[in-house]
Amino acid sequence: MQLKLPFDTSQPISGEASIAIDKSAKEVFNFIADNFFENYQKWATDVVELEPLDTAEVAVGNKAKQVRDDNGNLVESIFQFTGYNPNFEFRFEGITAPYKHCYILDEIAQPPQTQLTFRFELLELDVFMRPFQKLIRIAIEEGAETTVSSIKELLSN
Secondary structure, three states: OOOOOOOOOOOOEEEEEEEEEOOOHHHHHHHHHHOHHHHHHHHOOOEEEEEEOOOOOOOOOOEEEEEEEEOOEEEEEEEEEEEEEOOOEEEEEEOOOOEEEEEEEEEEOOOOEEEEEEEEEEOOOOHHHHHHHHHHHHHHHHHHHHHHHHHHHHHHO
């Protein structure tokens, strides 16, 4: 007999947020992707350690390790850069933890302004956590809003 759960255990849980930044797509991409190892901890303040595992170059296939402070617990994960399309898109995905980060840039004519969209996906969730997926989705969406707001603030200074 197959157990029927009242929630979907196979779908990722995601959150997305967008914001307009008064900078060109090139400037925003440079800050987020090209200078990732210098800037990531500025907007991801829960990351207490960040280390390139291959080279300090951000390139598809290269890996990095991060240690996050998750409410007093240090959580380590290794991720891989999976998308690097200058001035348009930057992605990385967890190898040791099931998540994806995606930054999409859309430059808006004159004056230079860029619409930055950040999407975070939690690709798997333990079955015992599935009843809380609505709360988890809210937390992910709030985190996405915080991410784009922080990036905009950092680029405005």
